[in-house]
Amino acid sequence: MAEPPTDVVTLNQGATEVVLALGLADQLAGTAYLDDAVPGKWRAAYDAVPVLSAEYPTNEQLLAARPDFVYASYASAFEPAVAGTQEDLAAAGVGAYLSPFGCPEAEDRPGASFEAVWDEVADVATALGHPEAAERLRDQQGEQLADLRSAAAGEGLDVLWWDGGTKSPNVGAGDGGPQLVLDAVGATNVFADLPGSWAEGSWEDVLSADPDVIVLVDAAWDPAADKRAYLESDPVLQGLTAVREQRYAVVPFSASTAGVRLVDGAAALAAQLDELGLDG
Numbered sequence: 001m002a003e004p005p006t007d008v009v010t011l012n013q014g015a016t017e018v019v020l021a022l023g024l025a026d027q028l029a030g031t032a033y034l035d036d037a038v039p040g041k042w043r044a045a046y047d048a049v050p051v052l053s054a055e056y057p058t059n060e061q062l063l064a065a066r067p068d069f070v071y072a073s074y075a076s077a078f079e080p081a082v083a084g085t086q087e088d089l090a091a092a093g094v095g096a097y098l099s100p101f102g103c104p105e106a107e108d109r110p111g112a113s114f115e116a117v118w119d120e121v122a123d124v125a126t127a128l129g130h131p132e133a134a135e136r137l138r139d140q141q142g143e144q145l146a147d148l149r150s151a152a153a154g155e156g157l158d159v160l161w162w163d164g165g166t167k168s169p170n171v172g173a174g175d176g177g178p179q180l181v182l183d184a185v186g187a188t189n190v191f192a193d194l195p196g197s198w199a200e201g202s203w204e205d206v207l208s209a210d211p212d213v214i215v216l217v218d219a220a221w222d223p224a225a226d227k228r229a230y231l232e233s234d235p236v237l238q239g240l241t242a243v244r245e246q247r248y249a250v251v252p253f254s255a256s257t258a259g260v261r262l263v264d265g266a267a268a269l270a271a272q273l274d275e276l277g278l279d280g
Contacts, residue, residue, distance in 0.1 A: 004129025005069035005095055009052065009062060011083060012073035013038070014099065014259040019071070020045050021260045022125050022133040030065040032057050036220055036252045039264065056082045069095040071124060073259070074102040097127060101258045112176045112197060112258045114145060121260060141263045145184060148263075153270035154187025157278060160211040160242070161189060163198055163256070164222045166230055169206060172215070173199035177256045177265075184266035185273060187213070197258070203237065212278060214242045215269065219253035247276055 007029035010016040016031045017038065025045035030052040038046045052061050062070070062083055070083045075098060077083055086096040099120055103109045110116040118138045125134035159182055161172025172178025172189060176197020182189045190209040191201050214231070216224035231243045242248070249272040255265030 004127070005067075007065070007067050008069045008071060008128065009065055009067040009083075010071050011056060011077040013254050014073035014257060014261075015071045016046070017042065017254070018121055018124050018260045019128070021137055022121065022128070022130065024125075024128050024130060024133065025049060027128055029067055030057075030062075034220065035254050036218060039261075058082070059084060067094055069097070069127065071097045072102065073099045073257075075104040095127065097124060099259075112180055114141070114180065114262065117258055117260065117262060137260070141260075144263050144267065148184050148266050148270055149186070151270060152186030153273040154182065154185035154213075157187045157212045157273065158190050158209060159187045159213045159215060160206055160209065161191070161215045161217070161256075162227060163217045163253075164219070164227070165200070169201045169203060170198055171201040172256070173197060177258045177262055178215075180258070180262055181251065181256065181266045181269055184263070185270045187269075187273070207236070207240065210241050212242060213247045213249055213273065213276065214240075215249045215251055217253050217256055218250050224248075224250045247278070249273065249276075 006027055008019065008027050009030045010019055010028065011032050013034045019025060019028055020042040025048065028049045030050045032053045033055050052065060056077060059081055070089060072078060078086055078098060083089060089096045100110050121137060122131065122134040125131050161178040163170040163172060171191045173194035173196045174189065174192040175195055179189055179192060190211050191199065216227045218224035228248060231237045237243060249269050251265050251269055255261040255268065
């Protein structure tokens with residue numbers, strides 16, 4: 001039986017955090033491409049691993065780490081200039097795994113669900129030789145999710161999930177990570193009728209819905225603070241009830257994608273809704 005890999009390189013934050021959540025950071029030879037901050041609970045383990053590049057490394061930078069396994073969240077990581085194709089890596093004796101959510105063909109991607117996330121975690125844990133780590137994580141997150149659903153901090157609240165964009169808002173739609181987070185806390189997504197994980201909404205529809213709360217997604221390339229400043233400076237949008245009454249919640253981008261941080265995103269949102277003290 002082949003030995004599990006010992007020099008793993010992760011090429012996106014979501015992939016890195018799966019390995020960290022499994023407690024397998026000692027098998028990492030390098031990481032790359034953060035979207036936002038790694039949570040404090042994994043920070044020490046993350047800081048002990050070499051960062052190959054702020055974004056994607058070059059193929060030369062990757063090969064210098066001498067990986068025996070490459071794991072990525074997005075198909076773009078397996079371009080020739082980065083890791084090379086999965087087939088090329090396999091021919092060189094290097095294992096490769098692409099998140100099912102990152103498959104280039106939409107029909108090959110699973111529907112967004114916590115079960116599908118845990119299936120990916122199990123695949124990775126098995127590939128790295130520690131399937132029991134995935135079982136522990138699944139049990140832990142399942143219990144946390146059950147508690148969040150029972151508490152239903154967002155029950156009766158209409159929520160706008162604003163990912164970015166000012167001319168037309170890019171919003172959390174009805175079939176992805178944002179919807180899973182909102183469902184977990186019992187909130188209603190005002191754009192739940194749009195297909196996909198994210199979609200282009202309209203400010204006219206936002207004004208018509210007049211949501212109780214606005215979730216501001218925080219990303220390195222588009223901070224939540226900038227979104228809030230835009231809402232509060234726009235002569236029309238500043239009339240929204242959530243803006244007038246400062247009803248905001250902030251969720252990191254990496255806690256809104258289909259991955260191991262989704263439950264943390266739901267917990268963070270629930271805590272902020274509790275702090276707002278709204279009755280739905």
